[in-house]
Amino acid sequence: MDDLDHAAERSQVFTEAALQTVLLRLDGPPSSGVCRSCTDPIEPQRLRANPRARLCACCAEEEEIHRLRHRRCGPRP
Ligand SMILES: [Zn+2]
Structure with missing residues (x-):
């Protein structure tokens, strides 16, 4: 189950990073x-x-x- 937990953790981190990227694209550069x-x-x-x-x-x-x-x-x- 450890591998699955780690995978879930990684996918959550990835989702957050992707969300940040989307937000950055929506809002434009600083x-x-x-x-x-x-x-x-x-x-x-x-x-x-x-x-x-x-x-x-x-x-x-x-x-x-x-x-x-x-x-x-x-x-x-
Ligand atoms: Zn002004």
């Missing part, structure tokens, strides 16, 4: 560190929380509002 909307640098603490963040905190918030109100995020004053 963030460039620049907001795609306003081109401001993305806050370092935000990048630590989400290394693939594409928007700064302001624009991410605006995007969330936009989703509800169909409003665009313009450049900050």
Whole structure:
């Protein structure tokens, strides 16, 4: 049974690795560190929380509002 257990363990590890690969493909490469909307640098603490963040905190918030109100995020004053 040991071999079977090890095989199951390996297949689980493989599944997790495959899942990570799929997630990486879906989310794309790590963030460039620049907001795609306003081109401001993305806050370092935000990048630590989400290394693939594409928007700064302001624009991410605006995007969330936009989703509800169909409003665009313009450049900050
Ligand atoms: Zn931004």
